[in-house]
Amino acid sequence: MAKIGHVFGTLSAVVAGAVLFRLTRYEVAEDSMEPSLSEGDWVIGLKRPKGIRRGDVVVFEHPRTEGFDLVKRVAAAPRGRIHGRTMSEREMWVESDNPVEGTVDSRILGPIPLELLRARVLVRYKPLPPVTIPVTRPG
Numbered sequence: 105m106a107k108i109g110h111v112f113g114t115l116s117a118v119v120a121g122a123v124l125f126r127l128t129r130y131e132v133a134e135d136s137m138e139p140s141l142s143e144g145d146w147v148i149g150l151k152r153p154k155g156i157r158r159g160d161v162v163v164f165e166h167p168r169t170e171g172f173d174l175v176k177r178v179a180a181a182p183r184g185r186i187h188g189r190t191m192s193e194r195e196m197w198v199e200s201d202n203p204v205e206g207t208v209d210s211r212i213l214g215p216i217p218l219e220l221l222r223a224r225v226l227v228r229y230k231p232l233p234p235v236t237i238p239v240t241r242p243g
Contacts, residue, residue, distance in 0.1 A: 126151040128223055130163055130175065136200040136208070137161070137175060146231055147175065149223025156196060157181050161225040164198070164216055166208075173222055176209050177201055182218065194218050 132145040140161065141147065149163050156162060158181050166172040176198035180186035186197045195215035200207070210216060 127226075130173065130223070130225075132175060136202055137177070138202045140177075140201050141175065141228055144231070145228050147225045148227045148229075149225045151223050153221070153224040155181075156221070156224055158184060162196075162198065163222040163225065165220040165222060167213055167216060167220055174198075174208065175225065179210070189215075191215060196221070 128149050128151050130147050130149060132141045132143055132147065135143050147161075147163075153162075156178055158178055160178045160181075161175060162178055163173050163175050166174055177200070178196050179199045180189075180191050180197035182191055182193045182196060184191050184197070189197075191197055192215075195217055197210040198216055199209045199211065203209075203211075
C-alpha cells in the first residue's frame with residue numbers, strides 16, 4: 105500500500121510541477137543527439153525559460169517549417185561567439201551532439217531566433233513498457 109501512495113505522491117508532484125513551473129513533454133524522434141538522447145526517449149522541458157547558456161539542450165521550432173520542433177544543444181548563447189561569429193542578444197547557435205546522424209542544426213539553418221525557443225530540456229526518461237494484465241475466464 106505504501107508503494108501506491110508513493111506513486112500517487114510522485115504523480116501529484118509532476119502534475120503540480122507542470123502547472124506551476126510550465127513543464128512540457130516531448131518525444132525524441134531521431135538520433136541526432138546521441139549519446140545524450142536517443143530515438144524513443146522522452147524529455148521534460150521548461151517552457152519559456154528565462155535564459156539559456158552554452159551547453160543547454162533546447163527545443164525550438166524549425167525556422168523554415170512551422171509547427172515542427174527540433175531538439176539540439178546550444179553551442180553559443182545570445183551574445184556568445186562561435187566560428188568567428190558573435191550572436192546577437194536575440195539569437196542562439198545550436199548543434200547536434202551526433203552530426204553524422206543529424207545535420208539539421210545551425211550549420212545548415214544559421215542562427216536560431218530566440219522567438220522560436222520552446223523549452224529548455226530538464227530531464228530525459230525512457231517510457232515504461234506497456235503493462236499487460238492477463239485475463240482469466242471463468243470456466
